[in-house]
Amino acid sequence: MAEKTYLSEIHEIRVDENNPLFDKTGLLYKEFPSDYRQIRYFTLLIVQSAPLEIKEINLLEQQISEVIKNAVKHGNQCKPEKKVRVWYSFDSTHAHLIVQDEGDGFKDLEKWNDFNRKRLEILSEQDFEKLADFVSFRTLKSDDNDGGNALFAALEYWNGGFVFNNKRNAVAMLKKFPQKKHAIA
Amino acid sequence: MELKIRKSGDNYIIDVNGEMDLYNSYKLKELVMKMLEKKVEHFIINLENVDYIDSSGIGALIYICSTIKKMNFRLIITNIHGSVKKVIELTKLMGYFPITNSIEEAIQQMDD
Numbered sequence: 001m002a003e004k005t006y007l008s009e010i011h012e013i014r015v016d017e018n019n020p021l022f023d024k025t026g027l028l029y030k031e032f033p034s035d036y037r038q039i040r041y042f043t044l045l046i047v048q049s050a051p052l053e054i055k056e057i058n059l060l061e062q063q064i065s066e067v068i069k070n071a072v073k074h075g076n077q078c079k080p081e082k083k084v085r086v087w088y089s090f091d092s093t094h095a096h097l098i099v100q101d102e103g104d105g106f107k108d109l110e111k112w113n114d115f116n117r118k119r120l121e122i123l124s125e126q127d128f129e130k131l132a133d134f135v136s137f138r139t140l141k142s143d144d145n146d147g148g149n150a151l152f153a154a155l156e157y158w159n160g161g162f163v164f165n166n167k168r169n170a171v172a173m174l175k176k177f178p179q180k181k182h183a184i185a
Numbered sequence: 186m187e188l189k190i191r192k193s194g195d196n197y198i199i200d201v202n203g204e205m206d207l208y209n210s211y212k213l214k215e216l217v218m219k220m221l222e223k224k225v226e227h228f229i230i231n232l233e234n235v236d237y238i239d240s241s242g243i244g245a246l247i248y249i250c251s252t253i254k255k256m257n258f259r260l261i262i263t264n265i266h267g268s269v270k271k272v273i274e275l276t277k278l279m280g281y282f283p284i285t286n287s288i289e290e291a292i293q294q295m296d297d
Contacts, residue, residue, distance in 0.1 A: 040206065040208075056268060056271065058237055062239050062268065065206075069207060123277050126280065131281055132281075145207065145210075145211060145241055147242070147243050149244060149247070150240035152277065153272055153275035156275040156277075
């Protein structure tokens with residue numbers, strides 16, 4: 001029973017093009033060239049439309065920046081002629097984004113899920129020595145500047161879903177912000 | 186990002202000022218590697234003045250931590266707060282990194 005509960009808590013990256021998170025109705029839109037030097041600037045252009053009530057705006061900015069970085073670097077290989085397209089909407093209750101690149105798609109998705117499953121098992125065992133091998137997901141294309149940990153945090157942060165399209169070159173995500181509970185007079 | 190080194194007994198404290206992002210996190214990694222070459226063995230990384238960290242910054246801390254552990258030297262990361270703490274929590278690395286709440290606590294642990 002305990003095992004069942006634990007497994008149900010394991011988050012996975014899913015491919016689900018029909019997920020409602022891919023509905024672009026009513027979303028704002030921006031597109032950018034794949035310029036690595038401007039990733040944080042592009043992110044700010046998007047985040048500036050988020051309402052001030054959102055707490056931890058730094059964290060929201062960081063999480064969006066990671067997804068745009070993946071699109072620019074791993075998707076579009078930093079080729080400036082390739083665009084990153086972003087659809088987004090923010091209010092005090094949620095942040096919803098779709099980020100699409102022109103690359104071949106996240107081919108290592110299954111490997112990543114396997115790696116993450118093992119990582120979570122090791123974490124639940126509190127085996128920090130073994131964890132050393134599971135703190136960073138590396139592929140043959142990884143370089144020294146790739147932390148290899150962005151998607152671990154992304155799956156935790158985007159609590160309303162984090163799903164890829166069939167081609168795996170677009171990811172849709174939703175963050176639901178906690179609401180203040182109003183006291184009853 | 187600005188890095189300053191100060192010494193307290195055998196411990197070298199690195200004060201990090203600014204953002205640890207995809208453009209500059211490598212600088213901390215390079216500094217620690219140079220210090221290791223110069224036979225420094227006890228490191229305290231002070232993140233009091235860091236309000237933003239991304240996966241490259243976390244990656245740099247992982248690299249530094251695993252290198253120092255492999256060499257059997259000592260590292261403590263201190264004064265993590267705000268979104269930096271949140272990102273480390275989201276990545277589930279709070280138990281992996283040796284962390285203290287203050288420099289004083291870090292020095293005390295080093296000396297124990």
